[in-house]
Amino acid sequence: MASRLAWSETILQLLRRMNNFYSAESCRASCYRFEIDGAQVGWILPHVASLLTRYPEVFDPPHGGVVSLCPNLDSYQSRSEAVDAVLKVLRQEAALTCLTGWRDEKYSVMPKFSDSPLMWMERAATSLFGVKRYGVHINGYVVSDGGEVSMWLGRRSHTKQTYPGLLDNVAAGGLAAHVGIKQTLVKECLEEACIPAAIAEKAHPVGTVSYTYSNEEGVFAESQFVFDLELPLEFKPRIGDGEVQEFYLLSIDKVKGLLANDDFKPNSAMVVLDFLIRHSFIEPDTEPCYQEFVTGLHQSL
Amino acid sequence: MASRLAWSETILQLLRRMNNFYSAESCRASCYRFEIDGAQVGWILPHVASLLTRYPEVFDPPHGGVVSLCPNLDSYQSRSEAVDAVLKVLRQEAALTCLTGWRDEKYSVMPKFSDSPLMWMERAATSLFGVKRYGVHINGYVVSDGGEVSMWLGRRSHTKQTYPGLLDNVAAGGLAAHVGIKQTLVKECLEEACIPAAIAEKAHPVGTVSYTYSNEEGVFAESQFVFDLELPLEFKPRIGDGEVQEFYLLSIDKVKGLLANDDFKPNSAMVVLDFLIRHSFIEPDTEPCYQEFVTGLHQSL
Structure with a gap:
């Protein structure tokens, strides 16, 4: 027994x-919601949000607990390419461990599985953005x-x-x-x-x-x-x-x-x-x- | 389609x-946690918590978002009988609709299914206390x-x-x-x-x-x-x-x-x-x- x-x-x-x-002790309260066009598609840890402020042409600065893609990125293709360009720079810099596992696999990013994808993202980066896989x-x-x-x-x-x-x-x-x-x-x-x-x-x-x-x-x-x-x-x-x-x-x-x-x-x-x-x-x-x-x-x- | x-x-x-x-709009934020001996076993709506203040020998007054059974009720039997006596009064008064559906069926009250029951409660009353069924x-x-x-x-x-x-x-x-x-x-x-x-x-x-x-x-x-x-x-x-x-x-x-x-x-x-x-x-x-x-x-x- x-x-x-x-x-x-x-x-x-x-x-x-x-x-x-x-859990009550999780980092959730300190995470930023990651939003595209007003819809949440993930969660971003504070240190990742800080890094992203270096790319104001892609990510709006954190505001009200939210990190948003810049609204002028208004299509599947423009969002995907802009974020991918940032990720490739971060990968070169080796600033984020998970990007060393770059796979060249495109994952869909959407609020819910039943929604149309708003962009694609390199698989290895999805956890940085808390994008559901x-x-x-x-x-x-x-x-x-x-x-x-x-x-x-x-x-x-x-x-x-x-x-x-x-x-x-x-x-x-x-x-x-x-x-x-x-x-x-x-x-x-x-x-x-x-x-x-x-x-x-x-x-x-x-x-x-x-x-x-x-x-x-x-x-x-x-x-x-x-x-x-x-x-x-x-x-x-x-x-x-x-x-x-x-x-x-x-x-x-x-x-x-x-x-x-x-x-x-x-x-x-x-x-x-x-x-x-x-x-x-x-x-x-x-x-x-x-x-x-x-x-x-x-x-x- | x-x-x-x-x-x-x-x-x-x-x-x-x-x-x-x-849901974000639920009454959860206004509910009191129902606790026995420091362990949560349910949720109580504000109007029910108000009614229970009439029985201070059974329920401690709401405090810090919690309604507790009085700690001197320290056994399975004493808790069950004290709460049942209150419920029978409330049933007589017809103050609470759900008690008109009194069934004479005893349900176990415990923090989790794997825990030992802390008391029993009349089935028709469990929703008043948000006790899991x-x-x-x-x-x-x-x-x-x-x-x-x-x-x-x-x-x-x-x-x-x-x-x-x-x-x-x-x-x-x-x-x-x-x-x-x-x-x-x-x-x-x-x-x-x-x-x-x-x-x-x-x-x-x-x-x-x-x-x-x-x-x-x-x-x-x-x-x-x-x-x-x-x-x-x-x-x-x-x-x-x-x-x-x-x-x-x-x-x-x-x-x-x-x-x-x-x-x-x-x-x-x-x-x-x-x-x-x-x-x-x-x-x-x-x-x-x-x-x-x-x-x-x-x-x-």
Whole structure:
């Protein structure tokens, strides 16, 4: 019993860390809202807001808790290009750690996912502006003839820029501007795990996992579109683009145990927790924190 | 397309109404926190806090935004009995509408579900104190030989105290003090829909739906434990205790349409929406508000 309570507490701590932007002690009160044309699209830490005052032709000076793009930048293209030019200068100066991870991937910037994008922004810079990022995560699993479920997990390459060597879902990826969700899923399945499109397309959407955390580098507001993919028993994911070093097929008990140590990429652990709850591998009569788990997986501003 | 957008907007409005306590315009800022022994267990509207000042032997006067139980009430039993005595007086006086719905059902009062209850409180009074209520909702459905899913829905009796005549899940019920979740499920399935225990026990837990709204009567903070129950094709729910007037077996398209008019008990509509998302009847590439739907189903303070 002591160890079950310890497991629950460890999971709660993970969820709290991933939602620390909502906590009473968070930096939220000192952050500037980032607005385009009067609509909030993100959050900016004070030291980043200070840096941006050097570019008054792109960013209006902080005012009333808000940093706005200059209103004369009034189109998708003009906003995107002006901000990108600033980011390229900051990258050269190496003033901000996160820009050393420049990826040349364009992410859409919009108040809500259902809104039209107001601009695009280099992926590595989105956390500087607290711009919400969207991605796709796939739970790959098999069901034995006896009905027993096992999950495929990948271990990230030791050379990955982020979370090297940690456990991850069988495939996952960020949603680039103007690319569909299922389309991203099929692409990532093929590239990361050599899952052919004919199989990947059978994945079905089952919800989202949403969270916002902040650290000294910025504000990470993210929603992951979650898919379940039952893989054929005889199918084995294979290393594709080298982002994964190894795949494991693990029992649910083993997966549960792994969730509670720090061997998992945090948001992938959340996606797995959501899978365990939806598939009744965690039950409310025996897991005292069940309801806190579920709400912790779905926080949004 | 216009009608799909109208559907999405109607669903979003439902989710906003059910979470209005979190909105910027809510009464939250004017509410008192209700505390027992220093731990918050609810929220009290100003006019209710005023009424409670008449009972200084039970409630400390409002102070610093907090209404506390008197600290000399230091046990589960003494707190429960003292508050119940006050509530019975207020019920006699008919000062508060919600107490006319007195049910003689004891609900547990605790800071979080995983905490030990600090007292029990009459169900009808919980919204006066913004005490969080827990319940069980069951999605009853069938899968045809061809794999097509249909849902069983009930229409609430016209004589029900709350939400008479509206559509509802096949069975649902509140969680009384010291009663298990699955136990409540089995009881409600039998009482409301004549689903025998042997079938009801096959229901499996799939998460929770959580929300908080307020109106002039109080603060309604609720979490529903959600179960899916695939019913045998030949099985038909029957009217049990008279809380339901009729059961319908409906196609998913029909259910989707019904969600967007006001014919549904609101929290049951949320449980059905969650079902439609988890079972991929709503997809993120075609539903622009997909992520907002999911987070709107899982808000918690």
